[in-house]
Amino acid sequence: MVAGLTKGERQFAIVISVVLALCGLFLAGAGHQRPLGVHGLLIAFLGIATVFVVLSGYIAPEPSEERLSSYYDDPSKAGIIIAMIWAIFAMFIGDWVAWLLAYPEMTFDAAWASFGRLRPVHTTGVIFGFGGNALIATSFHVMQRTCRARMPDQLSPWFVLLGYNLFCILAVSGYFIGVTQSKEYAEPEWYADIWLVIVWVTYFVLYLRTLARRQEPHIYVANWYYLAFILVVAVLHIVNNLAVPVSLGHAKSYSAFSGVQDAMTQWWYGHNAVAFFLTAGFLGMLYYYLPKRAERPIFSYRLSIISFWGITFLYMWAGSHHLHYTALPHWVQTLGMTFSVMLLVPSWASAGNALLTLNGAWHRVRDDATLRFMMVAAVFYGISTFEGSFLAIRPVNSLSHYTDWTVGHVHAGALGWVAFITFGSIYAVVPILWKRERMYSARLVEVHFWLALAGTLIYVFAMWNSGIIQGLMWRTYTESGTLAYSFIDSLVAMHPYYVARAIGGLLFLIGAAIGFYNIWMTVRTAREEPLEPVADRPIASDTPAGAVQPGE
Amino acid sequence: MIDLDHDILVAFAKSFGLFYLMALSIGVVVYACWPSNKKRFERAARSVLDDEEGPWR
Numbered sequence: 001m002v003a004g005l006t007k008g009e010r011q012f013a014i015v016i017s018v019v020l021a022l023c024g025l026f027l028a029g030a031g032h033q034r035p036l037g038v039h040g041l042l043i044a045f046l047g048i049a050t051v052f053v054v055l056s057g058y059i060a061p062e063p064s065e066e067r068l069s070s071y072y073d074d075p076s077k078a079g080i081i082i083a084m085i086w087a088i089f090a091m092f093i094g095d096w097v098a099w100l101l102a103y104p105e106m107t108f109d110a111a112w113a114s115f116g117r118l119r120p121v122h123t124t125g126v127i128f129g130f131g132g133n134a135l136i137a138t139s140f141h142v143m144q145r146t147c148r149a150r151m152p153d154q155l156s157p158w159f160v161l162l163g164y165n166l167f168c169i170l171a172v173s174g175y176f177i178g179v180t181q182s183k184e185y186a187e188p189e190w191y192a193d194i195w196l197v198i199v200w201v202t203y204f205v206l207y208l209r210t211l212a213r214r215q216e217p218h219i220y221v222a223n224w225y226y227l228a229f230i231l232v233v234a235v236l237h238i239v240n241n242l243a244v245p246v247s248l249g250h251a252k253s254y255s256a257f258s259g260v261q262d263a264m265t266q267w268w269y270g271h272n273a274v275a276f277f278l279t280a281g282f283l284g285m286l287y288y289y290l291p292k293r294a295e296r297p298i299f300s301y302r303l304s305i306i307s308f309w310g311i312t313f314l315y316m317w318a319g320s321h322h323l324h325y326t327a328l329p330h331w332v333q334t335l336g337m338t339f340s341v342m343l344l345v346p347s348w349a350s351a352g353n354a355l356l357t358l359n360g361a362w363h364r365v366r367d368d369a370t371l372r373f374m375m376v377a378a379v380f381y382g383i384s385t386f387e388g389s390f391l392a393i394r395p396v397n398s399l400s401h402y403t404d405w406t407v408g409h410v411h412a413g414a415l416g417w418v419a420f421i422t423f424g425s426i427y428a429v430v431p432i433l434w435k436r437e438r439m440y441s442a443r444l445v446e447v448h449f450w451l452a453l454a455g456t457l458i459y460v461f462a463m464w465n466s467g468i469i470q471g472l473m474w475r476t477y478t479e480s481g482t483l484a485y486s487f488i489d490s491l492v493a494m495h496p497y498y499v500a501r502a503i504g505g506l507l508f509l510i511g512a513a514i515g516f517y518n519i520w521m522t523v524r525t526a527r528e529e530p531l532e533p534v535a536d537r538p539i540a541s542d543t544p545a546g547a548v549q550p551g552e
Numbered sequence: 553m554i555d556l557d558h559d560i561l562v563a564f565a566k567s568f569g570l571f572y573l574m575a576l577s578i579g580v581v582v583y584a585c586w587p588s589n590k591k592r593f594e595r596a597a598r599s600v601l602d603d604e605e606g607p608w609r
Contacts, residue, residue: 070606146600150607215608218596288600297597302584305593309580313573331562432604 001158002057004067004074009155013054016159021047027191030249035177039170039191039251046166063154071144073433075157079137080426080433081523082165083130084516087419090125091509097122098502102495112176120175120187126414127185127277129168134422135281136161136203139226141429142288143207146223147214156206163199167192179251183266185273186240190253193241200237204230221304225284228312232276240269260327267322275315278413282421283311283350286381289425290354290374294364299356303349310346314339321392324401333394340392347385354378369442369449373424376453380416384409403470404494408463415456415508423448423515430519440521444514451511458504466497 002010024043031037097118100106107113140157144150151157171188174180180187188196207230211219242256257265291298298304320328320336355378358365365375387409391400400406427445431438439445473493476484583589 068607144607145603148603148608216596216599218592220596220600222600291597292600295601297594297601301593301597305584306580309576313576 001074001078002054003060004063004072005054005154005158006062009153010054010058013155013158014051017047017050017054019047021051023047027249030247031251032249034250035174035179036191036249036251038177039174039179042170042173043166046169050162068150070150071141072151072154072157073141075161076137076140076429077433077523079133079140079161080430080519082161083133083137083422083426084512084519086125086129086133086168087512088509088516090122090129091505091512093118093125094122095502095505095509098498098505102498102502111178117175117178120180121172123185124168124171124175124187127273128171129165131278131282131418131422132164132168133161134426135226135229135277135285136164138285138289138425138429139207139230139281141433142222142226142284143210146216146220146288147210148216149210149213151206152209152213156202160199160203160206163195163202167196167199170195174251181241181243181253181255183240183255184270186237186266186269189251190241190243190245191251193237193243197234197238200230200234204234220288221298221301221308222284222288224305224308225280225287228308229276229281229284232272232280232312236269236272236276240265260323263323263326264320264328264332268316268319271319271322272315274413275311275318278418279315280311282418285421285425286350286354286374286378289421289428290371290378291357293368293371293374293424293428294358294361296357296361299353299359303353307346307349307353310349311343314343314346318343318392321397324394324397337392337394341389344385344389347389348382351378351382351385354381369445370424370427370439372449373420373427373452376449377417377420377424380412380420380456384413384417387412399471399475400467403467403474404463404497405467405471408460408467411456411463412460415452415459419508419512420452420456423452423512426515426519430522434523436522436525440518440525444518448511448515448518451507451514455504455506455508455511458507459501460504462497462500462504466494466501469493469497 002013005013021044024040024045024047026040028037028040028044031040097115100115100118104115107115111117140151167188170192174188174192179189181189186193204227207223207227211223211227243253244256245251245253255262255265287298287304317339318336320332321340322336324333324337326333355375358371358375361371365371390396391405391409400409427439430436470490470493473485473490474483474487478484
């Protein structure tokens with residue numbers, strides 16, 4: 001890692017780490033006994049540790065000029081491994097809270113183990129830890145390939161990757177000790193938020209600098225999606241986290257907005273986190289790795305451009321559908337609902353574009369579990385965007401809101417779409433990054449695929465059932481006009497579904513663990529030995545030259 | 553100074569939003585379907601299939 005940096009970059013890395021450690025020491029001093037003090041010490045420790053890591057490699061010879069004739073993939077490799085570690089950790093926590101909902105006594109009477117603290121650990125861990133690291137790692141890979149250009153320097157990708165993980169660690173460790181600003185998906189407090197702004201702006205500038213070095217006349221569409229993800233997340237993050245801390249020595253802060261404005265800002269942020277973090281970036285993955293793995297260009301490049309602008313400009317207005325039947329002005333709710341329904345058009349354009357790309361390569365989908373991961377992702381993308389538009393309609397929302405239907409919808413998207421496209425992309429990119437011919441075991445990719453699919457289906461069906469039953473029980477009246485069921489009645493009715501959901505999640509977690517083992521063994525196994533006769537790689541073109549393929 | 557009350561702001565947001573989103577969608581469709589862009593797009597779509605030889609220098 002340090003050996004890849006030039007002398008100047010090593011010195012700059014030390015300066016950054018020292019400044020970071022000093023900031024940590026300041027926070028530790030100012031926040032002494034409070035949670036902020038703990039985080040200050042953590043920051044100082046990680047800063048000093050980084051100084052030692054850089055110093056230990058400081059006298060190594062500088063990288064040769066030869067490096068400029070290859071892409072810089074070390075940060076991508078680290079990012080993939082880190083993403084998988086976050087996946088195992090956060091999915092484990094997710095399954096834990098799933099069992100906790102079925103058996104609420106499992107908290108050991110400890111504050112850190114309560115549902116309210118563990119749940120954001122799960123959401124932050126999977127979205128930002130797993131998803132975010134996978135996005136950063138693959139974006140570094142995609143932007144260099146599509147630009148035919150090496151990243152402009154070696155230090156900034158490491159700063160982005162490691163700095164981003166510092167943010168994730170501050171976020172997750174904060175929840176355990178009770179630090180939160182109580183905004184969904186924006187729980188970290190002001191000091192972590194400021195740090196993320198610095199990291200994120202560096203990420204954006206790095207991406208633009210790489211694009212500026214490109215030789216290709218046209219910027220490939222995957223980059224548009226990645227750039228939209230980076231730019232819009234920066235805007236969302238800054239606006240939603242405008243807050244005034246109680247003091248520089250206190251973790252607690254108060255939002256710049258109040259009342260319904262605060263709620264609207266939060267859900268403008270929250271829904272666009274779904275749109276730009278969990279959709280745009282992963283569509284970037286889809287538009288690069290799916291054509292590459294299928295060895296076919298995207299079905300319609302034009303359609304991909306039209307759906308890009310559709311998704312970018314329509315999603316911006318959809319957030320208010322989270323606030324139906326609230327103090328939010330009625331016309332703003334209607335606006336969010338209308339835009340949510342319109343979103344179906346660009347969403348299905350993307351999903352259809354992906355599936356039509358596979359038209360004519362279905363034999364590869366059958367034989368290659370990696371490509372099948374991406375195909376199922378496109379199907380779930382289509383399903384969950386339809387469901388999302390549907391749930392955003394006000395009368396539907398009156399049945400679904402506050403029920404497990406929402407949870408089912410989120411997981412159809414997060415497991416079926418986001419995690420599937422991520423695993424597919426990771427299985428496609430790992431052999432390329434480590435210059436292996438194929439994954440360690442194609443059979444384990446297959447096992448992972450079926451565990452993940454079974455887990456997702458069990459999860460989603462359990463939550464659909466549970467959510468609709470909940471919604472109906474809460475609005476069933478007796479002849480005398482009183483509610484027929486108490487809340488606890490609905491809770492008892494949920495129990496079997498909660499157990500089923502936890503089992504589905506467990507299958508998904510086991511699949512991810514098998515995936516991590518497979519990736520680890522791919523990295524560890526020497527390049528030469530052929531492992532299995534059945535190769536996990538794109539199946540070579542088997543149509544005779546000149547033959548017309550369906551869909552062309 | 554013009555008095556920017558809630559109603560004026562809402563009226564502006566509703567009308568301006570309609571026209572700018574319509575103009576945007578027309579612009580995007582025109583750009584995507586412009587005949588001389590076809591070649592460039594097809595080249596871009598094929599460019600990802602074989603891109604591991606390394607960066608230009």
